[in-house]
Every structure is written in C-alpha cells, then in structure tokens.
Amino acid sequence: MPSALGLTETGSHSGHLFDAPGTTALLKVLLVSWVAACLRPRPEMEPWPVLAWVLLLAFVADWVKSVQSRDFTVKDIVFLHPSTTPYPGGFKCFTCENAPDNYECNRYAPDVYCPREARYCSTRHLMDEQGASISVTKRCAVLADCRSPGCSGAARPGHQVCTSCCEGHICNMPVPLNETEAIFSTTSPLNRAQCTSRRPAAVTCFTAVASALLLSRI
Template sequence: MLLFCHALVGAFLPFFVLSGNWVSAKNINFYNVRPPVDPTPFPNSFKCFTCDNAVDNYNCNRWAEDRWCPESTQYCLTVHLFTDHGKSTSVTKKCATGEECHFVGCHHHRESGHTECVSCCEGMICNVEIPTNHTNAVFAVLHARRTSDGSRWTVNIAVLVSVVMIALS
C-alpha cells in the first residue's frame, strides 16, 4: 500500500507543480471566453468587456463585469490612453450606442503627451484587444445590415460586383 501511495504522489506531483505555470497571466486566452449560458434579457442581446480606467488591457479583461448590455446599445466601445512609449495608462471598455462610436480613431494630446485611441465593434464580447494606432482604432461592424422588415439581408452592389469580377478574372 505504501508503494502505491508513493506511485500516486510521483505521478501527480509534477502535474501540480507544472499547473502553477499554466495559470499565469500570459497564458490566459481571452479569445476563448464563452459567456455563461443564461437567458438573454431581450432578442439580439450581447455582452462586452466592461471596465473603467483599468491600468492595462489584461486587468480590464480579467476583472470585467459579466453583464448584458442595455437594449439601447448596439456596440462595444474601447478607449485606450497610452504614453509616447506605448505604455498603457488607462483602458475603458463599455457597451455603446452608434453615436458614441462616431469618435473612433487616435488623437494625440499635446498637453499631456498621451495618445488616446478609440475603437468600436459589433458582436458578443468583441472588444478583447485595445486600439493602439489608426489601423486598429476603427468601427468594426461584423454583421450585414438588415432591411426594415428584418427578414432580408441588404447587399452592397459595389461589393457584389467586385467579387463577381474577381471570380471571373
């Protein structure tokens, strides 16, 4: 019996020692976050990472509140304030209306020397990353717009013609 206990300890001890490395901050994959399966408060509801003036993106995502966005919102907004050297000083994420998303982009504040980048996205917890430049400080709409009756997808004719022309060439 003693030999059996030693064998069990020898088999599982490395697992417990190594498991401490698996739980480190750099190994958390926020892209695989799945919201819990709970009833949605209204049709087409969604969640965003939400935080107010977190010190960096990791702390924002790690401690983000898990709650449904209000029905009056359609997007997730992220505001990232950082120094000239790229060090984050503030990250704010929240649910937002379309009007709040009109201010996407990056703006340099001369008086403080900081840069503020704002991005918006559409979809369930889509605001994992923070905007850091004009390339990713954008308004990313992932879903096609629906017509007023809600049953048909509207298609941009220019995009459709471009796709057909590329396919034919």
C-alpha cells in the same frame, strides 16, 4: 493642565519626561547599545534564511509583474455564465472604467448583458510616450458613441488616446494601439445616413455601401 502621561506642569516637577538629571545620558547609552547590537556580527548560519527570503520575494515580484504586464487573450476566458438572453439579439461587451491595462480590464469585467438600446462595444485606450497603457475604458455603446474612432493626442504631451468600436459578442477583447486598429468595425452594413465624416468610420461605411451595391447587381 494634566498631560497625556499624567504629569503636571506646575510645582517642582515641570511635567516634561526628559527633564530629570541623567535621563539624557541614559538615553544616549541605550541608543549606543542598540546600535552596537544591530551591528554585532551574526553566526555564519543566520544570514542564509534571510538571503533565501530575499530571493523568494524577488522571484514573486518578478512573477506578479510578468502576469500583470501580459495582454488578455481568449485563453483567459475561463467561464462565461450561461444564461438566457434578456432580449432577442442580446450580447455582452467587456466593460471597465479606467483600468490600468487591458488584462485587468477584461479580467474583472462584469459578466452582464448590454442594455437593449446598445448595439456595439467601445474601447478607449490611453497610452504614454512608449505606447504603454495608462488607462483602459470599455463600455456598451450606441451608434452615437462610435462616430469618432481613431487616435489623437491626449491632454499630456506625448500621450495618445485611441478609440475603437465593434459589433458582436465580446468583440472588444483587444485594445487599439494605433490608427490601423482604432476603427469602427461592424458585422452588418451601415446605411448612408448612419455614416460619418470621420475617416475610419467613413471608410467602413463606404465599404459597406459599395458591397451592397455590388451584391444588388449580381
């Protein structure tokens, strides 16, 4: 049967590349020569360019790491495309699916308006034992998506997931890191029917209802 190198396995020649007498010895000599060439001392001026490259690569790696590890701030919003709102009260949220951290999520979030039925922006932040980000998911949300804010344990022991919702144009720029930040914040009061039994949302609803009652008595 013809081999890939065009040799045959029948007749006086077996077809194996290393069967010829002396071939193994020749390969050993070539290997030893190659190793000796690699270990041969170089001129004194040659290692400096290599060292310079190593230092440069180390600097670039540290710089990239520092950029990716920092959080996203208002200063990072360079330009949001001006456009006419597709409907009255149209707004935008930062949106992403399982981004590695908040910076990457916000940096590459599409600049589009939320659907008409959406009213809020939601954020889901998964963290490890040290509180470092594992994944960030942000979406446009309806009220039903915001009924369970707060922090809870994740599937993996030691990991924690915090969920928050907010109302307003690109209001979900930060990510919730703890129970204090994992809340449902609104700019307009929610009525009693919209309030939920979960503590963070219930506090928000109670505050909104109490404020409305106080204002009605003034």
